[in-house]
Amino acid sequence: MRQKIVAGNWKMNNDLQESLKLFTEVQNMVADEVNNDATVIIASPFISIYSLDQLKTGSAVDGKIKLAAQNCAWEESGAFTGEISAKMIRSAGADYVILGHSERRQYFKESNQMLAKKVDIALSNELIPIFCIGETLEERETNTHFEVIKNQLKEGLFHLIKTVLKTVVIAYEPVWAIGTGLTATPQQAQEIHSFIRSIIAEGYDEETAEEVSILYGGSCNPKNAHDLFSQPDIDGGLIGGASLKSRDFTDIIKAYNA
Numbered sequence: 661m662r663q664k665i666v667a668g669n670w671k672m673n674n675d676l677q678e679s680l681k682l683f684t685e686v687q688n689m690v691a692d693e694v695n696n697d698a699t700v701i702i703a704s705p706f707i708s709i710y711s712l713d714q715l716k717t718g719s720a721v722d723g724k725i726k727l728a729a730q731n732c733a734w735e736e737s738g739a740f741t742g743e744i745s746a747k748m749i750r751s752a753g754a755d756y757v758i759l760g761h762s763e764r765r766q767y768f769k770e771s772n773q774m775l776a777k778k779v780d781i782a783l784s785n786e787l788i789p790i791f792c793i794g795e796t797l798e799e800r801e802t803n804t805h806f807e808v809i810k811n812q813l814k815e816g817l818f819h820l821i822k823t824v825l826k827t828v829v830i831a832y833e834p835v836w837a838i839g840t841g842l843t844a845t846p847q848q849a850q851e852i853h854s855f856i857r858s859i860i861a862e863g864y865d866e867e868t869a870e871e872v873s874i875l876y877g878g879s880c881n882p883k884n885a886h887d888l889f890s891q892p893d894i895d896g897g898l899i900g901g902a903s904l905k906s907r908d909f910t911d912i913i914k915a916y917n918a
Contacts, residue, residue: 663699663895664698664895664916665698665700665873665896666699666700666701666896666897666913666916667702667756667790667875667898668700668703668899668902668903669703669761669899670702670903671730673705674904679705680708680712682904683712683716686725689907689910690721690724690910690913691720694913694914695917699724701728701756702727702728702903703727703728703790704727706729706744706752709729710753712753713753714753726756727753727754728756728790729754729756729757729758729787730761732749732759732787733745733746733781734778734781735781745781745785746781746782746784746785749785756787756788756789756790757787757788758898759782760775760793762833762835772812775816776816776819779817783820783824789828789829791816791828791829792833793812793816794833794878800834800836809832809852809856813830813863814863817830822864825864826871828872829873829875830872830873830875831874831877832849832853832856834848834849834852836878837878837879840879842878842879843884846888853893856893857870860872873895874894874895876888876894876897877897877899877900882908882915885911886915897912
């Protein structure tokens, strides 16, 4: 059975003290209210990862809540001022790393080829990539979104052998729905998630396609989470703005019980 995941991407929000407060609230709510098998992932800013790991270690939800970084460098180490290596991230306590988020692709011009290198670096340091793909509004309106998504998948991930690919988490994020309040309908999201599985099956096999967890990212909130998560090919969400509010984020996690 595919892993159910609800991941919160805090982006460039929350200083250390704010991160500790929010994480404590989420941790307590998850312990008290959540009764499902979804894995919860928190992707905080780099500076908070170690402190959050110390906070959750030995807690009631230590095995249920995992930590992620929001990016990693494409090289192991060296003269890359300001970059954070996968080894550093792993040593701080993270198990996952978000790669290829649309904001990284847009603002920092990250290519599929660079992201393929980051995937390899992450995996070699025992980090599980949450690999983001998705189309812009223009690409959807010109009906090129299927080709865009196919290229992102093939160029970013298809160099992996299938046993490794199965460990990667894919996040479909329609760029036009990130931070805009717009959301793909459950049917639109399901269509793309099903398409992603078909491309994996085409490149590998049906078994591999059925084992990869695929998350939806794009203005997921407590009101629409249940309908999105009920779709057969949607295995959870990569949550942005709603993850900054402990009540909203916990209610999204609980959507698997609804």
